[in-house]
Amino acid sequence: MVPMKPIKLLILILAMLCRFNGMAEVTFKFAGGTIEAGALKTRMENNISALLSEINRAGNSGGTLNLSAINIEAEAKNRLIALWEDSHFVCDKSTNISKCLNDVQGFQVRAIPITMKPTDPSFDQSLNRELTISLSKSGVITGVRPAWELQEDVSRILFSPGGVADTRQRREILKWVEDFRCYYNEKNIKALNQIYSDDALIITGSVVRQRRNGDNGVRLDQTVNYTVQSKAQYINKLSGIFQRNSRIKVEFDHISVVMHGAKPNIYGVTLHQKWQTNTYSDEGWLFLLWDFNDPEAPQIHVRTWQPEQIVASDGVFTLDDFFIP
Template structure:
C-alpha cells in the first residue's frame, strides 16, 4: 500500500513539474524560491548550453559580494572577476538543474530555462569545498613523502579553486597541528616547498664545432630527485618553453657568445601544471583565473663559476656496476653509439625480434637523444632476466611543442640478447615500491619491471602488448556505473563488489581495446607518471597475485587527466604477466577511498 501511495505522489509531482509555466518560473525567481537561467538559440542543445551559462551567472550574482575583496587583490573589477568565476562551472556541476522548454519555442528559436533551488546552490559550493580540501589532503600526503612536485600541484590547484568559492576568506585547514586560513596557508606551503628545491649545474660542455654550450642540471628536494619538475630558462635572448625533468635531470643549450655575457642562468618552476594532467572544473578554473606567481619559483645558477669542459663531441660518460658482465657492457656500448649516430639498424644483432621492435619504437617515440652526462648503469635481477638501468633520453615532440626526459632500461634474456626496452619509473616511485612490506625483494623487482612494461606499452601505444597482458575475462572498470559481465571469472568478482561500486561502468576486453585503438590513433605522444602507491598480496597461498593502487598522471598531445589506477595482476609467470582487474577513477570517493583489493573476495 505504501509503495502505491509513493508512486501516486511521485506521478503527481512529475505532472505538477510539467505543468509549470514561464510566469510561475519568473515569480519563483523574483521571490527567491528559484535561481533561473535562460537560453535562446536555433537548436535545443545550444539554447540549453546558454541556459546553463546564464544559470551559473545567476548563482554568482547571489554571492557577488563575497568576491569584492579578492577581485580588488587580483586587480579585477568585480564584474570581471565574477565572470571568470562563472567560467569555472562545468555542465556536470549544474547537471541537477531542472530543465523547462518554453512553449513559445519555434523551429528556429528554441527557448530553454534551467533552474535550481537555493539549497542546490549551497550543495554546489559544498561540493567544491570538498574538492578543495581533498586536494589539500593529497598535497599534504605528497609533501610528507618528500614528493615536492605532486605537493605543489595539489596545493596550487586547491588554491585556484579556493579563489572561486564564496567562503575563500574563512575556510581553514590544520597544518602542523594548527588551524590556519587556507588562502594564506596554501601560498606559504607552496613557497616553503619551492624554497627547499635546489637546482645546481652538474656539468657544462663546450662541444667542438658547435656554437652552443651544453648544460646539465639537477634538481633535488630534501636530498631526493625532484621528479617531474616543470622548468623553463632564459638563454639570454628569450624564455624557453617549460620542460619536464625526470628524476630531477635537466638539459639546456645556450649559445657560446651569449654565455660569455651571462653571470647566471635564470629559471622558473611552473606551479600550475595547467598543461599536465587535469580535467573538469580544475581545467576550467586554471584556464579562467589569473595565475599565481611565487617568489621562490624563480631560481638562479651561477654560470661563470662552473668549469667548462672542452670535448670533441657530445657523448655520455657511461660506467657500469661491477656485476654487469663484459659481454653486456660491449652490447650496450654499441647500442649507445647507434642511438647517438641515429643508425639503429647496426645494433639489430644484439636484440631479439621483439626487443628490436620495442627499441625502434621507443627511440622513434620523440626524436630521442641521449643526455650527455655521467651515467652509472645498474642491474636488476628478475629470475632469468637481467635489467640494465637507466639511460637518460630526451624526447622532443615538435608538433605538440613538448620536451621531456625519460630513463630507459634494457632487458637481457638468458642468451644475452635484449628482449625488451622499457621506460623506467622514477627513483621515488621505485623506492616507494621496494620499501613496502608485502613480499620478497625478488617479487618487488618483478612488480617494478611489470609496471615499467605497463607504462611503456601505453606510451608507445603498443596495442599488441596491452591485448596480451589482459586476461580474456578481465574486469575493466571505467567511469561511474558497473554492469555485470557475462563470463564466469569476472561475474564472480562482480558479486563481491560492495553496493557503493554501482557508480562505475564495466568494459569487456574487446571493447576496451577498441577504445584504446581509437584514442591512440589521434595522439602524437602519450606520457604517464605515477605517484604514491599501495600494494597488497591478493592470495595467501604463495601465488604471485598482487593488487596495486597508484596515482596516475596521464598527458598526451590532445588530452590530460589525473586519477587513481587500480591493477590486480598475476606475476606467477614473469614472461607472461596477466592483468585480471583494471579500474580507473578520476577522483577518490567521498570517504577518500580508491577501488582496491578490499573490494574483492577470493577463495
C-alpha cells in the same frame, strides 16, 4: 699579427681548457660481484656499450638510430625507434657501471643517467632521467626505456617491507608497469590484449550530476556510476580510440604496490594516470590487480579507473575490494 680582442681570447682559453662534454663513445660495465665473469658478461657489456654509444652519436647529432650492429630483439628495436621519434636522449657519463639485476626473463640494468632531448615542444617532464635496459638470459637486449619519471616513486616501490623475495618481485612489477604504460603510448593493442586476462574485469567510475527541483529551488545531486566492461569490450573500445587518435600520451605517477596478504603472487598496484589524446584528456586513479603466478607472462585481472572527485569521496579500489579465488 692582429691582436685578438680580450673577450675572444678569454673564451678561447676557457674553451681549450674545458672538457668536451658531447662524448660519443660510451663504456658500460657491470658492478663487481653482481654477475659471474665469463663470455656472457663480456658480450652483454659490449652490447650495452655499443647501444649507449649509438644513442649518444644519434642524440648529439639529432639523427636517427642505427641499431644494425646491436644485438636487440625486433620488438624492442621497434619500440626504441618509436620512442626515439618522440624524444632523443644522451648518456651523461662516458663510463657507466651498474649492478646486474636478475629478473625472471634474464637480466636488468637500471640507473644509467641520461638527459632527454625532446623533439616535442610540449614535453613538460624532467630532462634528467635514467635508462633501464632489459636483456634475455642469452644476453640479447629485450627492452630499452627511460625509467619512471618520478624516481621518488621508484624507491618507494623498491623499498620492500616484505623481504628480499618481495623486493625482486617489486622490481619485476616496476618493469611490467613501465612496459604497460608504453603499450598505451605506442598504441600496442596486441601487447595490451596479452597482458589482460581473458576474464579481466574493467571498471570505470564516473560522476553523474542531476538537476532536481526541490522545495528550496533547484539543486544538483551528484552520484557515482561504475561501468563494468569485459576484456573484449574494453579492447574493442581501445582499438577505436587508437585508430582515431594519431597521438596517445599516458603518464603515471604516485604509484604504490601492495602484496596480497595471503597470496604472495598477487599484487595491487595503484597509480595516478594522466591521459591525453588529440581530442580528450583526463586525470584519475588506476588500480590494477596483477597476477604473477606465471612470472614469464603476468596478467591483469582487474583494472579500475576513478576520476579524482570519486577518489576523494569513495577512496581508491584496493585488493580488499576483490575476491581472489
